[in-house]
Amino acid sequence: MFFETAHGMRPAPLIHNPFNALVCPRPIGWISTVDSSGAHNLAPFSYFNAVSSDPPYVVFAPNSPNANRTKDTYRNVNEVPEFVANFVSVADAEAMNASSKDYPHGADEFAACGIAAAPSRLVRPQRVAIAKAALECRVFQIVNLPKTPDGRQNNVVIGEVVGIHVADDVIVDGRVDEALLAPLSRLGYMNYGVLGRIFAMDRPA
Numbered sequence: 001m002f003f004e005t006a007h008g009m010r011p012a013p014l015i016h017n018p019f020n021a022l023v024c025p026r027p028i029g030w031i032s033t034v035d036s037s038g039a040h041n042l043a044p045f046s047y048f049n050a051v052s053s054d055p056p057y058v059v060f061a062p063n064s065p066n067a068n069r070t071k072d073t074y075r076n077v078n079e080v081p082e083f084v085a086n087f088v089s090v091a092d093a094e095a096m097n098a099s100s101k102d103y104p105h106g107a108d109e110f111a112a113c114g115i116a117a118a119p120s121r122l123v124r125p126q127r128v129a130i131a132k133a134a135l136e137c138r139v140f141q142i143v144n145l146p147k148t149p150d151g152r153q154n155n156v157v158i159g160e161v162v163g164i165h166v167a168d169d170v171i172v173d174g175r176v177d178e179a180l181l182a183p184l185s186r187l188g189y190m191n192y193g194v195l196g197r198i199f200a201m202d203r204p205a
């Protein structure tokens with residue numbers, strides 16, 4: 001099939017927007033931020049990825065569900081332009097999911113969901129203590145995508161990674177062992193994935 005997105009994202013026979021099932025798997029950035037009054041916030045974002053490794057930059061996209069709302073994460077990075085992108089291992093799936101609940105502004109998902117926090121070294125937002133890896137980031141730029149006719153706004157936050165935490169127990173022979181990191185990936189609909197077979201392939205000479 002083929003469809004033009006301008007005509008809607010659910011053409012028959014598709015019963016849901018298929019986009020997330022097509023652009024998958026996606027890593028999950030478990031983004032911690034803080035507002036100007038010092039209230040901490042934590043929420044998962046699967047519109048998240050790395051865009052360069054040296055110097056390292058990442059992006060994530062806090063999108064508004066309707067014209068009258070912006071996500072706390074978006075509000076916070078505008079107030080305090082720093083965040084931590086914590087990685088989600090399979091073992092942390094339930095805690096990550098709990099932190100995605102729509103808590104009122106100012107609510108601390110670390111406390112509400114019983115997720116232990118640890119201080120960051122270079123930025124004000126705290127990090128998820130159990131995360132096997134965490135990227136301390138400074139906001140480089142926030143891009144506002146065009147508003148939809150019904151007033152929703154999607155946004156892209158670009159962050160420079162200024163510090164990286166890696167748990168010692170996932171480092172084997174000088175490399176991060178992806179199987180030990182066990183990243184949870186987001187698929188389409190309500191689906192998630194885990195790493196399958198890992199294999200190496202050299203670049204063409």
Ligand SMILES: Cc1cc2nc3c(=O)[nH]c(=O)nc-3n(C[C@H](O)[C@H](O)[C@H](O)COP(=O)(O)O)c2cc1C
Binds near residue numbers: 063070071074097102
């Ligand atoms: C696995 C997962 C991935 C998500 N990815 C995104 C995303 O990329 N962008 C987004 O706006 N919301 C995403 N959400 C929803 C937010 O986590 C949710 O709206 C959360 O309440 C936002 O919190 P905040 O208002 O504290 O920023 C995701 C939720 C889950 C469970």
